[in-house]
Amino acid sequence: MKMNRVLQSVVLVISLLVFAGWLPESNAAAQSEQDATAQAGSSVVRLSVEPEDRAAATIGTSEARYHLFLADTPAAKGVAADFPPIKFPRPVMLDSESPTADSEFALPSFVASPPQPAFYPADVTRLVSTGKTITSAQSHPIFVNCSPAGGSCWGNPTVFLTNLGASSFIHLVDQYVGLTTVNRYTVGTSFTASVTIFAGTSGVPTLSENDILALVHSAAKIAGTSYGHVYHVFIPHGVDTCMDEGPCYSPDDPATFAFCAYHFTVRFSDIGSVYYTVQPFQDVAGCVVPQPSPNGALIDSTSSTLSHELFESITDPDINTGFRALNSGAVQGSEIGDLCGGVLFGIFPLDSKKYEIQLEYSNFYHACASTP
Ligand SMILES: [Zn+2]
Numbered sequence: 284m285k286m287n288r289v290l291q292s293v294v295l296v297i298s299l300l301v302f303a304g305w306l307p308e309s310n311a312a313a314q315s316e317q318d319a320t321a322q323a324g325s326s327v328v329r330l331s332v333e334p335e336d337r338a339a340a341t342i343g344t345s346e347a348r349y350h351l352f353l354a355d356t357p358a359a360k361g362v363a364a365d366f367p368p369i370k371f372p373r374p375v376m377l378d379s380e381s382p383t384a385d386s387e388f389a390l391p392s393f394v395a396s397p398p399q400p401a402f403y404p405a406d407v408t409r410l411v412s413t414g415k416t417i418t419s420a421q422s423h424p425i426f427v428n429c430s431p432a433g434g435s436c437w438g439n440p441t442v443f444l445t446n447l448g449a450s451s452f453i454h455l456v457d458q459y460v461g462l463t464t465v466n467r468y469t470v471g472t473s474f475t476a477s478v479t480i481f482a483g484t485s486g487v488p489t490l491s492e493n494d495i496l497a498l499v500h501s502a503a504k505i506a507g508t509s510y511g512h513v514y515h516v517f518i519p520h521g522v523d524t525c526m527d528e529g530p531c532y533s534p535d536d537p538a539t540f541a542f543c544a545y546h547f548t549v550r551f552s553d554i555g556s557v558y559y560t561v562q563p564f565q566d567v568a569g570c571v572v573p574q575p576s577p578n579g580a581l582i583d584s585t586s587s588t589l590s591h592e593l594f595e596s597i598t599d600p601d602i603n604t605g606f607r608a609l610n611s612g613a614v615q616g617s618e619i620g621d622l623c624g625g626v627l628f629g630i631f632p633l634d635s636k637k638y639e640i641q642l643e644y645s646n647f648y649h650a651c652a653s654t655p
Contacts, residue, residue, distance in 0.1 A: 327432065328505060330425070330476040332497045336504075340496035343552040347492075348602035350618060351530065351542040352591055354569040355625050359541040362530050364621070369410070369603055371616045405611030406646045407459075407598075407619055414604030416460040417510050417558070417597045421471030422448075425502050425516045427490075430475040437517050437564070438582030440589055443638070444470045444515075447590055450633035454655035455643050459598045459606055459619075468593070472506045480522055485536040489523040495561060496549065503557045513596050514559035515589065524563055532563040543570035544588045546596045558600050560592035572628055576639035587628070587640035591620035594643045608644075619644040623651035 349366050353359040422444045429436035447453055448468040457463045476498055483489025499514050506512055518524055518532075525531035530541035546560045565571060565584035576583040595618040599605025608617045622644040630639045631653045642651035 326471075327473045327475060328502075329430075330474045330498065330501050330505075332476070332478060332501050336497040336501040337493075339500045339551050339553055340493045344496065344549050345552070346548070346550040346556075347496075348549075349526070349545050349547040350595065350599065350602050351526075351545045352588065352620065352624060354532070354541060354543045356537065356540045356569040358530075358537060358539055362541045365602065365616065366526065366528055367603075369616060371410075371607065372609055405608035405614055405617070405622070406649060407606040407608050407617075407622070407644060408610075409605060410599075410607050410609070411604040414599075414606075415510065415601060416456075416605060417513065417600050418460045418462050419467035420511050420513050420558075420597075421469050421506070422593065423471050423473060423502060423506050423512060423514045425474040425476060425498055425514055427476050427478060427498065427516065427518055428480070428522075429517075429519045430477075434473075434517055436519055437562070438578070438585040440515070440517065440562070440585055441470060441473060442636075443582070443586045443589060443633075444593075446633040446636050446638075447586075447593070451655060452590075452631070452633055452643075452653055455645055455652060456594060456597050457655055458645065458647050468597070471512065474502045474506075476501075483523060483525060483533075485523065485533060485539070487523050487533070487535050488521065489525055489531075489533075490518060491525065492527050495524065495547075495559075499549075499557055499559050500551055500554070503551070503554055508551075508555045508557050510556075510558065510600060512558065513593065514557065515592070516559060516561045518561065518563045520564040520566075522563070524561060534567040534569065540569060544592050546592045546600075546602075548601055558596055560589070560596060562589055562592070572639050572641075576628075577630060577637045578639075583639040586638050590640050590643075591624055595620045627651055629653045 351364045353362060353364060424434055424440055426434045433439055433441040453468055480488040480490055495516055498516060502514055523531055523533040531539040532542055533540045543565060544560060544562050548556060548558050550556045565588050566581045571580050571584045572587050574580050599618050606619060608614050608622060614622060620643060623642040627642055628639050629642050630637055642653050645652040
């Protein structure tokens with residue numbers, strides 16, 4: 284009885300799709316649903332982007348906001364890291380005539396120098412007092428056009444996320460999120476996706492913001508939305524990605540190559556808010572970490588950028604409300620990864636495996652740090 288009904292619905296759906304002229308895509312869709320069902324309970328699901336994901340990405344979004352991790356490239360100079368642009372408050376100026384200057388803002392007469400190497404970029408504060416942080420979440424890698432387990436095309440991101448989640452380094456965020464419990468940041472379902480990527484204006488295969496939104500929508504339908512899930516979209520070697528506003532990850536085109544990665548939030552009208560990061564191939568000039576490094580350029584560069592974006596997703600998930608440096612002219616508006624990115628790398632163990640990755644900014648130490 285049940286089976287008959289299922290068959291009837293399948294026939295009905297197929298007829299409707301044939302009628303609508305969508306058969307090729309609907310085959311892919313059915314395939315993906317079978318795969319997803321067959322593998323439910325295992326940790327890897329094969330995705331394919333369905334017409335409804337494309338529709339959700341193009342017409343069903345609101346509150347799209349992102350924060351770029353700018354590359355060490357000439358084209359990054361002058362590029363705004365935030366979209367939509369954020370007007371940060373002017374840095375507090377100490378005015379000796381002001382009655383509050385001495386009591387609230389003046390530095391003590393003696394400040395000890397920190398042990399070197401160290402520097403004071405600026406402490407971070409919430410941009411909006413009610414701004415949210417991510418107190419615990421599953422990370423969900425989405426591996427695009429390269430399916431070996433664990434994302435080996437990018438090094439070992441699944442292993443890295445697991446080690447990071449079990450490390451003391453991740454507890455650097457405790458001071459911002461207000462919890463100290465262990466195992467709050469884990470790895471959930473991973474996804475592999477095969478997608479057709481068209482050449483962009485530079486002639487190189489290029490993913491648009493909409494392409495990525497559709498991928499994320501297809502995964503978030505399965506694994507979940509809101510603050511408990513952070514998706515990480517891994518883009519293969521030789522593929523560029525550009526923001527609608529112009530800046531790109533495009534190592535082949537120096538004129539537009541402005542960022543290494545970013546984190547993004549969006550509200551889909553059907554499934555709600557989703558948080559994700561985009562991880563292009565990091566073993567390229569402008570994004571690579573200094574060599575030699577314990578695991579080589581690919582693993583350590585991928586890991587460094589992935590941790591940068593995960594830390595910032597945790598401390599500023601909604602982009603315009605979370606922790607930012609608000610009292611420094613030079614780095615005004617920076618998030619905790621930006622403050623330490625490309626400046627100082629550390630080699631230290633994450634749950635006993637050593638990586639060379641960037642540090643993150645700690646208000647507790649007033650410095651870039653590798654411990655809580
Ligand atoms: Zn950043």
